[in-house]
Amino acid sequence: MxxxxxxxxxxxxxxxxxxxxxxxxxxxxxxxxxxxxxxxxxxxxxxxxxxxxxxxxxxxxxxxxxxxxxxxxxxxxxxxxxxxxxxxxxxxxxxxxxxxxxxxxxxxxxxxxxxxxxxxxxxxxxxxSPRITAKLIEAAAPHLGVRQNASTEEALSELTAREREVLILIGQGETNTEIAARLFLSESTVKAHVGRVLAKLDLRNRVEAVIRAYELGLVAP
Missing domain, CATH: 3.40.50.2300 (Response regulator)
Incomplete structure (x- = not known):
């Protein structure tokens, strides 16, 4: 088909x-x-x-x-x-x-x-895979480094409090289903939040969101 x-x-x-x-x-x-x-x-x-x-x-x-x-x-x-x-x-x-x-x-x-x-x-x-997300971030550390500066605050200011929560959970390897359960939201609502996070931070996909969460200091190895 x-x-x-x-x-x-x-x-x-x-x-x-x-x-x-x-x-x-x-x-x-x-x-x-x-x-x-x-x-x-x-x-x-x-x-x-x-x-x-x-x-x-x-x-x-x-x-x-x-x-x-x-x-x-x-x-x-x-x-x-x-x-x-x-x-x-x-x-x-x-x-x-x-x-x-x-x-x-x-x-x-x-x-x-x-x-x-x-x-x-x-x-x-x-x-x-949630099982290896933490290790992925740990591997990324030598390549990226956490950027705590004015651009960090500017990037975070683009996000609502809820969107920041969603980004942190993405960075921790949570799926949309898991995020929905944790935040007591529907999966469609979580998907919409994820889409807005990607758009606001100019990210192509969830993988880049994991890396960005580390760069912004929201998730640590």
């Missing part, structure tokens, strides 16, 4: 790709359109197949996931890349997110969480 999410699998291990294909092909509305075993082939497959979402491994021989992510997000801006890694904090994961990936999950993420993440990034959201 035309509404199906078209997925490209990129991993140097054939067994991993096979497992993901079995999982995703069994889900309605998701179609695996191709596979690639390194970054160079992923770039070619993206040009040829025009996938909506790419599940991208980081550590691969030849052209790795970071370089492929950087190239694909520049050349094919409609393609959404979801980085998958075996490790709680891959040393290159932060660089992949900065390269334009829309999300970062562990390979041992539960099947339902992976499917939900694919649908979320396809819809234009971004996904960072």
């Amino acid at each position: 035309s509404d199906d999410v078209r997925v490209l699998l990129v991993d140097d291990q054939e067994l991993v790709r096979y497992g993901f294909r079995l999982l995703l092909d069994a889900r309605p509305g998701i179609v695996v359109v191709g596979e690639a075993d390194d970054g160079e082939r992923a770039i070619g497959a993206t040009a040829r197949l025009q996938p909506d979402v790419i599940l991208m491994d980081i550590r691969m021989p030849g052209v790795g996931g970071i370089e492929a992510t950087r190239h694909i997000t520049r050349a094919f801006p409609t393609a959404r890349i979801l980085v998958l890694t075996t490790y709680d904090l891959d040393e290159y994961a932060f660089d992949a997110l900065k390269a334009g990936a829309a999300g970062f999950l562990l390979k041992n993420t539960r099947p339902d969480e992976l499917v939900a993440a694919i649908r979320a990034v396809h819809a234009g959201d971004a996904v960072v």
